[in-house]
Amino acid sequence: MVKFTINQKEMSFDGDPETPLLWYLREEAGLKGTKFGCGIAQCGACTVHFNGRAFRSCILPMSAVDGADILTIEGLADGDELHPVQQAWIEEDAPQCGYCQAGQIMATADLLSRNPVPSDEDIDANITNLCRCGSYYRIRKAIHRAAEIKREREA
Amino acid sequence: MQGVSTAFGALLMSRGAGGGAVRSFALSCCLSGADRSRPTDALRQKLILIGYATFQMGERDDMTGSYDRRNFLKIGMVGGSLTATLTLAGCGRTESAASRSAATLTGEQLSVFVRINSDNSIVIGAPTMEMGQGTFTSMPMMIAEELDADWSRTTVELMPLGLKKLKPGEEGSDAAKNGYDYAYAYQGAGGSQSVRRNYMTLREAGAVVRSRLVRAAASRLGVPLSALRTQDSYVFHDAEDRSIPYGDLIEDAAALSDDVAVTLKNPADFKIIGSSSPIKGAREIVTGEPVFGIDQEIPGMVHAVLARCPYFEGTPVSFDATAARDVPGVIDVIQIDRKWSEPGGDSEVMLHGAVAVVAESLWAAIKGRRALTVEWDQGEFAEDSTESINAKLQSMLDNDEGGSEVRVDGDVTAALSAAETVIEAEYGFSVWTHACMEPHSAVADMREDRRKVIASHQFPERIAHCVAEITGCDPLDVAVETARLGGGFGRKFPPDYISEAVWLSHELKRPVKVTWMREDDIRHDAYNRGGVSRLRAGVDGEGRITAWDHAIGGHGFHIHVFPAGIVPNFRARNYRPRNGMWFGAWRGPGHNTMGFMIQSFLDETATELGVDPLDLRLQMLEPAQRIPYQGWGAEFYDTGRDAAVLKLVADKADWAGRDALPDGYGRGIASHFTFGSYCAHVVDVKVEDGALEILRVVSAIDCGRAVNRLGVMAQIEGGAMDGISAALHQAIHVQNGQVVEKNFDTYRMMRIDEAPKDIEVHIVESEEHPTGTGELSLPPVIPALTNAIFHATGKRIRNLPIADQLRA
Ligand code: FES
Ligand code: FES
Numbered sequence: 001m002v003k004f005t006i007n008q009k010e011m012s013f014d015g016d017p018e019t020p021l022l023w024y025l026r027e028e029a030g031l032k033g034t035k036f037g038c039g040i041a042q043c044g045a046c047t048v049h050f051n052g053r054a055f056r057s058c059i060l061p062m063s064a065v066d067g068a069d070i071l072t073i074e075g076l077a078d079g080d081e082l083h084p085v086q087q088a089w090i091e092e093d094a095p096q097c098g099y100c101q102a103g104q105i106m107a108t109a110d111l112l113s114r115n116p117v118p119s120d121e122d123i124d125a126n127i128t129n130l131c132r133c134g135s136y137y138r139i140r141k142a143i144h145r146a147a148e149i150k151r152e153r154e155a
Numbered sequence: 156m157q158g159v160s161t162a163f164g165a166l167l168m169s170r171g172a173g174g175g176a177v178r179s180f181a182l183s184c185c186l187s188g189a190d191r192s193r194p195t196d197a198l199r200q201k202l203i204l205i206g207y208a209t210f211q212m213g214e215r216d217d218m219t220g221s222y223d224r225r226n227f228l229k230i231g232m233v234g235g236s237l238t239a240t241l242t243l244a245g246c247g248r249t250e251s252a253a254s255r256s257a258a259t260l261t262g263e264q265l266s267v268f269v270r271i272n273s274d275n276s277i278v279i280g281a282p283t284m285e286m287g288q289g290t291f292t293s294m295p296m297m298i299a300e301e302l303d304a305d306w307s308r309t310t311v312e313l314m315p316l317g318l319k320k321l322k323p324g325e326e327g328s329d330a331a332k333n334g335y336d337y338a339y340a341y342q343g344a345g346g347s348q349s350v351r352r353n354y355m356t357l358r359e360a361g362a363v364v365r366s367r368l369v370r371a372a373a374s375r376l377g378v379p380l381s382a383l384r385t386q387d388s389y390v391f392h393d394a395e396d397r398s399i400p401y402g403d404l405i406e407d408a409a410a411l412s413d414d415v416a417v418t419l420k421n422p423a424d425f426k427i428i429g430s431s432s433p434i435k436g437a438r439e440i441v442t443g444e445p446v447f448g449i450d451q452e453i454p455g456m457v458h459a460v461l462a463r464c465p466y467f468e469g470t471p472v473s474f475d476a477t478a479a480r481d482v483p484g485v486i487d488v489i490q491i492d493r494k495w496s497e498p499g500g501d502s503e504v505m506l507h508g509a510v511a512v513v514a515e516s517l518w519a520a521i522k523g524r525r526a527l528t529v530e531w532d533q534g535e536f537a538e539d540s541t542e543s544i545n546a547k548l549q550s551m552l553d554n555d556e557g558g559s560e561v562r563v564d565g566d567v568t569a570a571l572s573a574a575e576t577v578i579e580a581e582y583g584f585s586v587w588t589h590a591c592m593e594p595h596s597a598v599a600d601m602r603e604d605r606r607k608v609i610a611s612h613q614f615p616e617r618i619a620h621c622v623a624e625i626t627g628c629d630p631l632d633v634a635v636e637t638a639r640l641g642g643g644f645g646r647k648f649p650p651d652y653i654s655e656a657v658w659l660s661h662e663l664k665r666p667v668k669v670t671w672m673r674e675d676d677i678r679h680d681a682y683n684r685g686g687v688s689r690l691r692a693g694v695d696g697e698g699r700i701t702a703w704d705h706a707i708g709g710h711g712f713h714i715h716v717f718p719a720g721i722v723p724n725f726r727a728r729n730y731r732p733r734n735g736m737w738f739g740a741w742r743g744p745g746h747n748t749m750g751f752m753i754q755s756f757l758d759e760t761a762t763e764l765g766v767d768p769l770d771l772r773l774q775m776l777e778p779a780q781r782i783p784y785q786g787w788g789a790e791f792y793d794t795g796r797d798a799a800v801l802k803l804v805a806d807k808a809d810w811a812g813r814d815a816l817p818d819g820y821g822r823g824i825a826s827h828f829t830f831g832s833y834c835a836h837v838v839d840v841k842v843e844d845g846a847l848e849i850l851r852v853v854s855a856i857d858c859g860r861a862v863n864r865l866g867v868m869a870q871i872e873g874g875a876m877d878g879i880s881a882a883l884h885q886a887i888h889v890q891n892g893q894v895v896e897k898n899f900d901t902y903r904m905m906r907i908d909e910a911p912k913d914i915e916v917h918i919v920e921s922e923e924h925p926t927g928t929g930e931l932s933l934p935p936v937i938p939a940l941t942n943a944i945f946h947a948t949g950k951r952i953r954n955l956p957i958a959d960q961l962r963a
Pocket of ligand 1: 044047
């Protein structure tokens with residue numbers, strides 16, 4: 001039996017320990033916001049926070065989740081108040097099809113928690129999620145905007 | 156469920172502004188309530204007006220058709236609310252399907268174009284599903300404009316699929332099949348045509364509903380119509396400083412008829428069309444709501460993951476499922492034989508030859524499939540490789556074998572021999588796969604009393620046809636639910652991934668969800684055509700291009716594009732080898748690589764002649780002429796509009812300063828006409844020690860009247876990024892009759908670090924009918940990039956992808 005929290009709720013799992021966290025979240029916990037894109041940690045669509053850090057859930061077996069705190073896109077906002085990254089994504093009109101965006105947002109939220117004022121170079125080095133729609137230009141703007149919102153809120 | 160159905164409808168004749176074409180509308184309005192004679196508080200709170208406008212493809216319909224409009228609306232109590240919904244009978248479905256589906260409809264489901272709630276909020280229906288192209292925002296803007304709705308208080312839902320049976324002799328749209336066509340609006344998303352096709356229809360729908368509201372207000376206030384105006388979902392009577400929210404007029408409006416003329420707005424008065432609106436539904440996206448096809452479920456469903464034959468046109472011979480069946484949760488292992496629309500030639504895959512593992516959970520199905528051993532019939536292309544495919548093309552071109560003359564104007568041979576200068580080049584480009592970020596999936600319930608499919612698809616009627624073909628039912632009996640698409644790009648046009656779920660559910664008599672792994676997607680795509688092309692241009696003593704000869708090796712190119720119709724002696728030949736690979740539509744199909752070849756070759760010609768590449772283009776395009784367009788998606792190609800986007804982008808991107816750029820920097824230009832819209836880019840690059848950096852993209856676009864400026868810009872930005880990604884790295888290779896690449900580790904796509912940090916989009920102010928934006932940015936961006944690379948380095952990129960050619 002594996003015990004962990006998802007979005008601060010205590011959970012347990014006693015199924016196949018090889019089950020990737022991604023499929024547990026989507027198929028068993030009913031949290032479909034975390035997306036499947038490749039299954040081999042290449043695209044970032046499945047990004048969640050694992051003990052506070054961005055992690056690609058498609059390659060994380062449930063056996064490794066014991067004792068961990070998992071945060072998914074569904075748990076990022078504070079009630080009705082969106083996380084600065086979510087807010088910035090709306091303000092900059094970043095999503096196109098939107099499929100990659102949960103992963104982009106989770107990766108960015110992690111980046112900002114470590115680096116409150118990321119430069120373009122920091123973004124290039126840290127945000128490696130794919131977007132077939134090519135929304136990168138607005139994603140970059142939204143990352144800078146999110147950093148601003150975060151500072152404004154903290155001030 | 157208890158309810159009274161009352162509907163009012165009347166024929167309305169309206170003359171579209173400027174268009175002159177007469178369209179007819181039936182507007183059915185109703186009050187929803189359990190008992191109309193006793194209006195309760197609940198009723199007042201939940202009065203719903205539904206405006207329903209039929210769309211006649213092309214010409215008007217006299218409404219003597221087969222619809223019984225009293226059947227359009229279903230009123231009842233659902234979950235304690237009073238609701239009104241459109242029965243599927245109103246969508247042209249048979250009565251049995253309508254009564255079945257009534258059970259699944261709820262008040263939350265939007266029926267048609269407009270639903271006004273008593274709290275003055277408005278729900279607007281979008282005819283086509285959102286896949287990133289922005290139509291969930293732009294199309295409702297057209298309705299909201301004519302309705303004078305408060306845009307900030309509108310939400311958008313997908314209109315359910317409306318199909319009808321064509322009457323004998325009735326002409327259908329290009330999506331019509333087997334005598335069925337869209338009933339209300341063109342609901343397919345592809346070919347950048349959603350806005351172009353639905354612009355008038357949706358405006359008219361908004362105008363019809365507004366007319367009722369204004370007439371209702373006039374009779375309530377006892378004033379003439381001319382004393383009233385509408386704004387932000389209110390009717391205003393300025394003389395006495397009175398106003399009524401639309402939500403208070405529903406009951407009166409519902410009782411009116413539509414036998415009055417409705418005039419569309421003068422575009423000069425537009426407030427919503429032509430503005431910049433962020434996308435509708437953004438909050439759902441950023442909070443992870445389950446809005447995509449892959450997120451959908453049908454209660455009681457099982458999961459299927461398929462091992463598809465890795466060989467082109469291969470199919471399973473036998474399989475060993477012992478280990479697969481040992482995986483806990485695996486229920487069944489089933490062989491599916493390959494089926495395609497027209498065996499041989501340009502066929503479309505209906506079913507891939509495959510073995511399906513069916514399981515209680517998705518993970519069990521994935522594990523089961525991994526444990527499966529299958530013996531394949533390798534088909535006739537088992538020896539194919541990228542090299543052999545290219546060699547075949549080269550030999551066809553060398554020997555002028557198996558080609559056809561697709562277009563011949565004048566006498567190319569004579570013009571080439573009379574030319575002062577002849578320039579020749581060969582271009583090649585790799586095969587690209589779609590790689591929509593959302594892997595394919597579909598969930599189907601083929602039990603006879605259900606016949607339901609939920610999936611992401613660009614053309615929902617194809618789902619209905621697919622079910623009809625597999626189960627033998629009437630397409631009108633299929634309940635199709637389309638979900639948001641995690642990208643389409645043409646891949647969500649084929650029926651293959653739908654057929655799999657339908658076939659399995661039909662076989663197993665229970666709901667089945669099929670999910671594709673990324674490997675399945677990359678190895679079983681309807682790929683973008685790769686190919687080889689040879690171009691020759693003849694130039695006379697005055698520097699004018701007098702001959703253009705294009706020999707194209709490969710399938711499915713748009714031949715009739717620039718400079719067809721401009722260069723007097725023009726010939727295009729096409730050589731199409733029999734191929735195992737399946738090709739389909741990929742963003743800007745047939746244009747995406749034509750733009751690269753033509754606009755790069757033009758640049759070469761300019762260099763050869765020692766003239767500025769922009770000047771050469773303008774010399775060909777001016778003076779402006781409107782050339783009848785022989786290709787798909789437009790009636791005319793206006794060279795003046797093409798010249799105008801080039802001039803605009805040149806001005807904004809400081810084309811004149813090009814020669815002053817430092818060493819290692821380059822600036823390139825290109826334009827292309829795609830599906831009725833014009834786009835030009837200027838790309839700036841820096842190349843240092845073989846390392847390419849794309850500094851800036853400046854774009855100009857003429858898509859007629861821009862409906863949502865912010866959305867138009869998103870499409871141009873995204874298309875440019877997409878094209879640059881394809882040009883930089885994307886390549887599918889073939890070895891031993893199979894696709895080599897399997898996932899994003901080997902099929903390399905651009906990430907944010909390589910993406911240009913600076914993109915500027917300029918929209919031409921235009922009064923022309925709006926045309927599409929989804930596909931037109933991509934074809935010209937690749938040559939603008941490769942032309943910039945040439946300017947920076949003197950190296951001409953004639954083969955895609957660019958990959959490490961600059962390091963050589
Ligand atoms: S699905 Fe996990 S990185 Fe792509
Ligand atoms: S928005 Fe479509 S993949 Fe990123």
